[in-house]
Amino acid sequence: MAQLYYKYGTMNSGKSFEIIKVAHNYEEQGKPVLIFSPSVSARGNIDRVGSRVGFERDAIPVHDKTDLYESVKSFLNPGVQHKQIYCVLIDEAQFLKKHHILELTRVVDELNIPVMAFGLKNDFQNQLFEGSYYLLVQADKIEEIKTICWYCDRKATMVIRFREGQPINAGEQIQVGGNEDYKPVCRRCYNHAFRGGVSND
Known part of the structure; x- marks a missing residue:
């Protein structure tokens, strides 16, 4: 069926x-x-x-x-x-x-x-x-x-959008891009990013 x-x-x-x-x-x-x-x-x-x-x-x-x-x-x-x-x-x-x-x-x-x-x-x-x-x-x-987090060895469950190398969490939902714009991350690294912990440089 x-x-x-x-x-x-x-x-x-x-x-x-x-x-x-x-x-x-x-x-x-x-x-x-x-x-x-x-x-x-x-x-x-x-x-x-x-x-x-x-x-x-x-x-x-x-x-x-x-x-x-x-x-x-x-x-x-x-x-x-x-x-x-x-x-x-x-x-x-x-x-x-x-x-x-x-x-x-x-x-x-x-x-x-x-x-x-x-x-x-x-x-x-x-x-x-x-x-x-x-x-x-x-x-x-x-x-x-499944895939792994860009920054550590945990399972990636979220994605970070970057603008000019910095993580952002505001803007239109749909914006097609590649590795320069998005990174797969785990929850810990996602939360860490918005405390100034990661960049796309």
Whole structure:
């Protein structure tokens, strides 16, 4: 039976690489997948999923008004009896809207296609993203993808945003950036940062 999976992790935990790996495993067995990525998340092109280790894959961009259920359904031929799409993969799922998550539940429940959504859970102010909130509510299975803190050897559970080398905890929730703008950290180092303890220099 198909399920909705939410796999979350901080920056640099290998979420996009995991999507590319899962897609490869399915396709090596001749089982087609669909990969979606919110347009706001693009590190370069909006129709690519790219990992920090250098691998890339084509992706279908998701805009605010995209209906993910109808998008997936459009790839299915109702006259064909065998399964046509074996899995739907979502990159940067934290940027999805509530309606996107509800549409993904329909993909699982009505089309019987498993969905794996990968993304951040909390933002640089430790608030849930809209997409992550509704995935936590709706997902059948939730799994953490672990990585280590940038400054120590503890597990990273939070992220710090930097501006001109200094940690900040104010500003717009969505600001796409890389290692120069964000660092994955543990709770202790996160709190230490705002007491003047760490910098991005």
